[in-house]
Amino acid sequence: RHDARIRALCLRFDAPLPWEGLASYLEMMAMTQGERMLRMKGILNLKGEAGPVVMHGVQHSFHPPQRLAEWPAGDDRSSRLVFILRDLEPQVVEDGLRAFLDAAA
Numbered sequence: 587r588h589d590a591r592i593r594a595l596c597l598r599f600d601a602p603l604p605w606e607g608l609a610s611y612l613e614m615m616a617m618t619q620g621e622r623m624l625r626m627k628g629i630l631n632l633k634g635e636a637g638p639v640v641m642h643g644v645q646h647s648f649h650p651p652q653r654l655a656e657w658p659a660g661d662d663r664s665s666r667l668v669f670i671l672r673d674l675e676p677q678v679v680e681d682g683l684r685a686f687l688d689a690a691a
């Protein structure tokens with residue numbers, strides 16, 4: 587069990603995301619909030635990519651994005667991100683991510 591310091595944030599985006607905005611945000615978060623961003627994972631619909639891209643990160647470390655050949659049959663092709671946070675308000679993370687995505691659009 588986790589105490590109240592641990593929070594989860596689940597986000598869904600219907601439109602394809604700009605890689606530049608997402609990558610810049612995650613890099614900034616890893617450098618400035620890595621100790622508080624315990625885990626991040628996502629399946630992404632990125633602008634310019636035909637298939638989904640999968641990402642995983644733990645604190646300051648991120649695995650290279652993996653391109654999958656195609657979306658599963660019946661998938662709505664939305665991007666889904668999950669963050670596990672410690673001592674970091676989910677709304678702050680969401681607002682920051684949306685600002686980076688908007689700036690890159």
